[in-house]
Amino acid sequence: MKDRKLILVSNDDGVDAKGLKHLVEIAKKFGDVFVAAPEREQSGKSHSINLGEPLRVRRIEREDGVKFFAIKGTPVDCVKLAINQLVPRKPDLMLSGINHGSNSAVNVIYSGTMGAAIEASLYGIPAIGFSLLDHSKDANFDLIDENADIIIKDVLENGLPYQVSLNINYPVIDKKDFKGYKICTQTKGVWKEEYEKRHDPYGREYYWLTGEFTNHQLDNPETDEWALKNNYAAIVPTKIDFTEYNTIEILKSRLKV
Amino acid sequence: MKDRKLILVSNDDGVDAKGLKHLVEIAKKFGDVFVAAPEREQSGKSHSINLGEPLRVRRIEREDGVKFFAIKGTPVDCVKLAINQLVPRKPDLMLSGINHGSNSAVNVIYSGTMGAAIEASLYGIPAIGFSLLDHSKDANFDLIDENADIIIKDVLENGLPYQVSLNINYPVIDKKDFKGYKICTQTKGVWKEEYEKRHDPYGREYYWLTGEFTNHQLDNPETDEWALKNNYAAIVPTKIDFTEYNTIEILKSRLKV
Numbered sequence: 001m002k003d004r005k006l007i008l009v010s011n012d013d014g015v016d017a018k019g020l021k022h023l024v025e026i027a028k029k030f031g032d033v034f035v036a037a038p039e040r041e042q043s044g045k046s047h048s049i050n051l052g053e054p055l056r057v058r059r060i061e062r063e064d065g066v067k068f069f070a071i072k073g074t075p076v077d078c079v080k081l082a083i084n085q086l087v088p089r090k091p092d093l094m095l096s097g098i099n100h101g102s103n104s105a106v107n108v109i110y111s112g113t114m115g116a117a118i119e120a121s122l123y124g125i126p127a128i129g130f131s132l133l134d135h136s137k138d139a140n141f142d143l144i145d146e147n148a149d150i151i152i153k154d155v156l157e158n159g160l161p162y163q164v165s166l167n168i169n170y171p172v173i174d175k176k177d178f179k180g181y182k183i184c185t186q187t188k189g190v191w192k193e194e195y196e197k198r199h200d201p202y203g204r205e206y207y208w209l210t211g212e213f214t215n216h217q218l219d220n221p222e223t224d225e226w227a228l229k230n231n232y233a234a235i236v237p238t239k240i241d242f243t244e245y246n247t248i249e250i251l252k253s254r255l256k257v
Numbered sequence: 258m259k260d261r262k263l264i265l266v267s268n269d270d271g272v273d274a275k276g277l278k279h280l281v282e283i284a285k286k287f288g289d290v291f292v293a294a295p296e297r298e299q300s301g302k303s304h305s306i307n308l309g310e311p312l313r314v315r316r317i318e319r320e321d322g323v324k325f326f327a328i329k330g331t332p333v334d335c336v337k338l339a340i341n342q343l344v345p346r347k348p349d350l351m352l353s354g355i356n357h358g359s360n361s362a363v364n365v366i367y368s369g370t371m372g373a374a375i376e377a378s379l380y381g382i383p384a385i386g387f388s389l390l391d392h393s394k395d396a397n398f399d400l401i402d403e404n405a406d407i408i409i410k411d412v413l414e415n416g417l418p419y420q421v422s423l424n425i426n427y428p429v430i431d432k433k434d435f436k437g438y439k440i441c442t443q444t445k446g447v448w449k450e451e452y453e454k455r456h457d458p459y460g461r462e463y464y465w466l467t468g469e470f471t472n473h474q475l476d477n478p479e480t481d482e483w484a485l486k487n488n489y490a491a492i493v494p495t496k497i498d499f500t501e502y503n504t505i506e507i508l509k510s511r512l513k514v
Contacts, residue, residue, distance in 0.1 A: 046304035047366045048331075054455070054463040074305075076367075081464055084450045106379065108499050109304045110333075118499075122363065122447050154511055163445075164501045166508075181514045186500045188420075190379050193341045198311070206311040207338055235512075237504035242365050242375075243443045244421045247494035251423075254411055255492075257438045 005031030005156060008091040008120065010078045012042040012099065012112025015060075015070045019098035022141040023130060024066060026148045027095055030156060034091070036069045036082035038112075043101070045074045045112035047119070055081055075116035083123055093156055094120035097130035100139050104131075104169045104224040104234060105187035105213060114167055118240055121165040126155045128166045129238075133228060143178060144170055147233065151181070160237075167236045171228045182232040187223035189216040262288030262413060265348040265377065267335045269299040269356065269369025272317075272327045276355035279398040280387060281323060283405045284352055287413060291348070293326045293339035295369075300358070302331045302369035304376070312338055332373035340380055350413055351377035354387035357396050361388075361426045361481040361491060362444035362470060371424055375497055378422040383412045385423045386495075390485060400435060401427055404490065408438070417494075424493045428485045439489040444480035446473040 007027045011020045015037045027033045039058065050073050060068035069086050071078045079094065099113040108114050113129045120127035128151065132139055151168065160166065167186075171178075193211035200206060217223050224234035251257075264284045268277045272294045284290045296315070307330050317325035326343050328335045336351065356370040365371050374386035385408065389396055408425065417423065424443075428435075450468035457463060474480050481491035508514075 044306045044308040046302075046306075046333075046372070048303040048305040048369075049301045049367055049466070051301040051466070054465050055452075056461070056463050076303075077466075080450050080466070081452060085452050085454070085464060106497065109375070109497055110306055112305075114499075115303070118366070124447075151512070158511060161501070161504055161507070164504050167499070181512060183505050183508045183512070183514060185502070185505070186498055188498070190381075193337050195312075195338060195342050197342070204313070206313050207342060208311050209306070209308070209334075209337070235508065236499070237501040237508060238499045239501035239504075240363065240366055240499075241443055241445070242371075242424075242493070242495045242497075244418070244494040244496035245442070247418050247421050247496075248440050248442070250418070251440045251492065251494060254415060255408070255438060255440070257440060 005092040006087060006089060007031045007033050008082055008087060008094045009033055009035045010037050010075055010096050010116040012038065012045060012075045012116065014038050014041045017100065018138060019100050019141060022145060023095055023098050026145065030152055034067045034082065034087045036071060036078040036086055038075060038078055039070045039072045042074050042112045044110050045115060046110050047076055047115040048074050049076050050074060075112040076119045079116045079119040091125050094125045094127040096127065098141055098144055099131035101135040102131060102133045102169055103129060103167060104228060105189055106191065108167055108186060108238065117165040118238065121163050122240060124162060126160040128155060128168060131169045133169060134172045143175055163240055165238050167238045168233060169224060169228055170233045171231055173231050177231050179231045181235055182227040184224040184227050184234045184236050185222050186236050187215060187217050187225040189214050262349040263344060263346060264288045264290050265339055265344060265351045266290055266292045267294050267332055267353050267373040269295065269302060269332045269373065271295050271298045274357065275395060276357050276398060279402060280352055280355050283402065287409055291324045291339065291344045293328060293335040293343055295332060295335055296327045296329045299331050299369045301367050302372060303367050304333055304372040305331050306333050307331065332369040333376045336373045336376040348382050351382045351384040353384065355398055355401055356388035358392040359388060359390045359426055360386060360424060361485060362446055363448065365424055365443060365495065371495065374422040375495065378420050379497060381419060383417040385412060385425060388426045389429065390426060391429045400432055420497050422495050424495045425490055426481060426485055427490045428488055430488050434488050436488045438492055439484040441481040441484050441491045441493050442479050443493050444472060444474050444482040446471050
């Protein structure tokens with residue numbers, strides 16, 4: 001049994017999310033599964049970590065042999081603690097999700113699901129974030145149940161480049177309309193936020209976040225938004241180097257340094 | 258006065274941080290300053306946003322004319338709300354910090370200071386994050402007080418490429434040893450985390466995060482870590498596109514899509 005794969009699973013919707021249950025069932029086909037997931041929902045937590053306060057872990061026994069750790073922390077806290085303390089060796093693969101809602105385009109930078117996957121990739125662990133474009137609690141994950149294996153199998157066999165992870169988003173469509181996977185770039189654009197201003201019963205104001213995404217590459221078939229609108233699942237290879245290399249020479253010349 | 262610049266300032270150490278006070282004084286030399294900063298410390302909050310709960314704003318009157326908003330939210334919440342609701346027009350410049358502590362190398366992905374700057378850059382606002390490699394509350398910001406102007410002046414005059422921000426870290430050294438600015442890449446490497454396991458008085462375990470950075474590019478003079486160790490301030494141009502372009506063709510060929 002020494003070639004059993006060790007698979008770490010996390011998410012940002014918390015230990016009780018339906019998407020996590022589906023991802024665990026998918027992962028079980030490929031090896032021994034350890035789940036380290038947040039006790040409470042952590043959507044929008046990006047790559048945040050708890051500093052200055054300790055983490056607590058609740059261990060859950062499951063009859064199917066899956067080791068389950070519920071952690072009072074962010075998705076990145078879960079992955080860090082799992083890799084450093086909770087799993088018996090470095091995982092062969094890390095899977096994050098299945099997220100209830102989109103992490104395409106610029107959403108990736110706010111995403112706790114991708115925060116977890118990117119954190120695992122930092123340690124050199126091939127990592128995949130799965131997201132479905134449906135926010136509802138009882139979203140239908142059939143499309144991913146049936147189509148995730150081919151990607152997981154490929155990554156387990158061939159790995160990913162160092163510190164690269166995959167951000168995969170799935171459209172909400174009838175299975176018969178699914179056109180398969182498309183390798184994409186992160187769509188450029190910006191959220192046009194609007195805040196709704198209200199007053200509480202004591203006259204003090206507060207603001208609710210609303211808003212919509214403005215796509216700056218509407219007709220570009222290389223982008224993830226295009227793929228999703230055309231019934232593909234979009235795969236964006238994702239890195240952790242924030243350097244904008246093209247700007248280096250511009251600044252050197254401008255600042256004469 | 259129609260050519261007065263509008264400058265938005267934020268940070269992640271909270272409204273009472275010494276670094277913020279210094280950055281406001283620097284900013285006042287260049288235009289009308291609006292501060293939108295978190296009520297409480299938000300270190301390690303990365304690009305996280307509050308979803309599902311409203312934001313509250315406390316307006317602080319200052320004698321020097323600086324408009325001051327203290328917001329119960331993350332640094333990114335502060336910048337979003339300020340741009341959308343609190344400032345009279347789109348800012349000409351956004352400054353974040355001065356952070357008490359390093360945001361060099363991979364720290365950038367956990368950084369609330371850079372979360373705020375990157376968020377502003379998303380809206381097409383030139384943005385600069387300033388950090389000093391000293392965590393202490395009463396850190397000495399003299400080096401930045403004396404050297405920030407040249408960068409701010411350049412960015413106000415020449416702008417930055419669309420959705421690019423600057424991540425500037427300063428070493429903790431005697432001013433006489435300062436060698437100036439160096440345009441750098443984000444150093445590749447990884448945090449080797451270690452968690453200290455303890456038990457509370459009721460026998461339940463908890464974990465404290467500790468750890469140290471392992472530099473994978475130790476002798477590379479193009480990197481920000483090298484610059485800082487050699488008495489330069491390191492400027493890394495930073496983008497929000499997470500796409501790892503080099504991997505796209507690899508995956509297309511492997512997955513035959």
